[in-house]
Amino acid sequence: xxxxxxxxxxxxxxxxxxxxxxxxxxxxxxxxxxxxxxxxxxxxxxxxxxxxxxxxxxxxxxxxxxxxxxxxxxxxxxxxxxxxxxxxxxxxxxxxxxxxxxxxxxxxxxxxxxxxxxxxxxxxxxxxxxxxxxxxxxxxxxxxxxxxxxxxxxxxxxxxxxxxxxxxxxxxxxxxxxxxxxxxxxxxxxxxxxxxxxxxxxxxxxxxxxxxxx
Numbered sequence: 744x745x746x747x748x749x750x751x752x753x754x755x756x757x758x759x760x761x762x763x764x765x766x767x768x769x770x771x772x773x774x775x776x777x778x779x780x781x782x783x784x785x786x787x788x789x790x791x792x793x794x795x796x797x798x799x800x801x802x803x804x805x806x807x808x809x810x811x812x813x814x815x816x817x818x819x820x821x822x823x824x825x826x827x828x829x830x831x832x833x834x835x836x837x838x839x840x841x842x843x844x845x846x847x848x849x850x851x852x853x854x855x856x857x858x859x860x861x862x863x864x865x866x867x868x869x870x871x872x873x874x875x876x877x878x879x880x881x882x883x884x885x886x887x888x889x890x891x892x893x894x895x896x897x898x899x900x901x902x903x904x905x906x907x908x909x910x911x912x913x914x915x916x917x918x919x920x921x922x923x924x925x926x927x928x929x930x931x932x933x934x935x936x937x938x939x940x941x942x943x944x945x946x947x948x949x950x951x952x953x954x955x956x957x
Contacts, residue, residue, distance in 0.1 A: 757792060764821045769802070775790075844860075868934060878897065885897050895909060905954070908927075931954055935956070
């Protein structure tokens, strides 16, 4: 079986199916089989996976002849979740928005905007962070980021807990402006309820970014 696309929870072979359904209102198995040049059995396997994930839905279509007779057939179309998945272009949008943030000349205005963005992200993730101690909350944050395919390690250095982000969550943005690192530090600080210091940044020729609790 083909490997799933990283971070997408969709198999590479399923992407073409989603793309076809995005272009058409509803399609039948025979139509998909012909367009994809695969067997009907293969199409059914893909459709079953995508239905299980909530990306497509199946409806029953009655015979359209004048007598109303004939075997009914199923049609498949994208759900609202499926349309969001196939229509996602968030990376380009994020870069464009970040460029607008960078263009703000007033440092206080820009700093305030970064803080509001950080707080908005915190509000999205806060209820997923658990733990009584900073170490436990770091482990919870590690699991949260892991579900988004962002590898993170939690260690201890000199008796202080250290959060190490092994792959930048915003590579395109960070390469343009390291301010994104400051926003990430603010977000982690808010989420963990503990002030963090960015001790090492991959933009400074480091292999990763390390955040140490003060």
